Amino acid sequence: MAHFKKAKSIGEWLDQRIGIETLKKVMQSEYWIPKNINFLWAMGMILATTFGMLLISGVFLLMYYVPTVEGAFDSVNYTIMTEVGYGWLWRHIHGVGASLVFLIMYIHMFTGIYYGSYKKGRELIWLSGMLLFILFSAEAFSGYMLPWGQMSYWAGMVITNLFSGGSLEAYGLVEWIRGDYVPGQAFLGRFFMLHVLLLPLVIIGGIVFHFGTLRLPHVNNQEGEEIDFEASARLWKEGTVEARRDSKVIPFSPVFLSKDVFVMGVYFIIFFYLVFFNFDFAMDPVNFDPADGLKTPAHIYPEWYFLWSYEILRPFSKDIGLIAFAIAQGIFLTLPFLDLSPNVAPASRRGLFHIWFWLLLIDVLTLTLMGKLPPTDPLFATIGMVAAYTFFALWLVLPIITMLEKKK
Numbered sequence: 001m002a003h004f005k006k007a008k009s010i011g012e013w014l015d016q017r018i019g020i021e022t023l024k025k026v027m028q029s030e031y032w033i034p035k036n037i038n039f040l041w042a043m044g045m046i047l048a049t050t051f052g053m054l055l056i057s058g059v060f061l062l063m064y065y066v067p068t069v070e071g072a073f074d075s076v077n078y079t080i081m082t083e084v085g086y087g088w089l090w091r092h093i094h095g096v097g098a099s100l101v102f103l104i105m106y107i108h109m110f111t112g113i114y115y116g117s118y119k120k121g122r123e124l125i126w127l128s129g130m131l132l133f134i135l136f137s138a139e140a141f142s143g144y145m146l147p148w149g150q151m152s153y154w155a156g157m158v159i160t161n162l163f164s165g166g167s168l169e170a171y172g173l174v175e176w177i178r179g180d181y182v183p184g185q186a187f188l189g190r191f192f193m194l195h196v197l198l199l200p201l202v203i204i205g206g207i208v209f210h211f212g213t214l215r216l217p218h219v220n221n222q223e224g225e226e227i228d229f230e231a232s233a234r235l236w237k238e239g240t241v242e243a244r245r246d247s248k249v250i251p252f253s254p255v256f257l258s259k260d261v262f263v264m265g266v267y268f269i270i271f272f273y274l275v276f277f278n279f280d281f282a283m284d285p286v287n288f289d290p291a292d293g294l295k296t297p298a299h300i301y302p303e304w305y306f307l308w309s310y311e312i313l314r315p316f317s318k319d320i321g322l323i324a325f326a327i328a329q330g331i332f333l334t335l336p337f338l339d340l341s342p343n344v345a346p347a348s349r350r351g352l353f354h355i356w357f358w359l360l361l362i363d364v365l366t367l368t369l370m371g372k373l374p375p376t377d378p379l380f381a382t383i384g385m386v387a388a389y390t391f392f393a394l395w396l397v398l399p400i401i402t403m404l405e406k407k408k
């Protein structure tokens, strides 16, 4: 056993037992961040804190939520919203947080794409990030079932119906997923378990892993500059004004963290503005009607953050639709392997890739808009279909245009 001295402080006591000083160095004071990054690099910490808000508000909601088909709707819309003190506040925080976490996740992803932060040793950061995106999608979908309103029921029906398509019908897959012929108690029970237990646990593990993947390659910077982190860190540690000025890095805590906290301050002003004055953007009016298996809503659509992939699914028949949907959800995973250029640089300096980036962004926005509109209008249906084909075409051309890119 190691040698233990009488500790003079709690810090020292902990240090002797779990090496808290080493941990602080690894996670904070000697975790080096490049100087030349902008506010977009605060999105990761904003995501982590928003997830924290979702956990805390979720725990409060869980105290009164009733996971039964008879009790769920009233427990949310009546008990929590009108009877429990500040129940409405926790619900608004949870709803707004769920919507904003996707907005910030998309900004975070497209920042990574723009600056090429998924290349040269950063592949695992990207892959673990995408894993988080998929997990968050499952978390949001399962959560959407819980109020057991009309949209919960019918979105659950439409999405699980995907697994009854064409050849899958024979295997009874959809009944297996639902635990019944239609969404009912078994369905609500399993989605409740996923939403409050299994998925949050896996997400926490995913976030720890994502943070771990950042440690060795370090975050990228807005010039795509290859920084010698060790040499720059030595300069910083010299401590003189000149050395610190010449160093290309700063320690995460307290220096960079203070910048993060500033951006987070701005974000939370917007967050709470939405929570208090504009929460309805995060809640669908149709979901304020209780689930009714005999009354199909005129137009069934998911929350805004799923609209682009929902629109991709629409033009295709069932089997192909499911495959197209699965590819759309997962295709971003392959980015580090489809981008064949070794250049780590902002898209603005990468010729054709720059055009590719903006086309992809515009395409995803178009799909989102079209996904919200009813498919009955032939013009919108055609635009949606063209955008869906464009989405796949863009991914097909990516290896070609990046192979042609000149080495810088």
Ligand code: HEM
Binding pocket: 040, 041, 042, 043, 044, 045, 047, 048, 051, 105, 108, 109, 112, 117, 118, 122, 125, 126, 127, 128, 129, 130, 131, 132, 133, 207, 210, 214, 218, 219, 220, 221
């Ligand atoms: C809850 C989910 C997530 C959390 C908490 C999170 C957290 C973070 C943090 C703290 C950073 C470092 C600072 C920064 O660049 O912002 C980071 C970097 C990064 N994340 Fe995430 N992230 C999440 C989701 C994602 C997703 C969905 C992707 C996309 C695939 C992703 C890809 C990346 C990449 C590529 C970097 C490196 C950026 C660079 O090197 O400049 N992350 N993440």
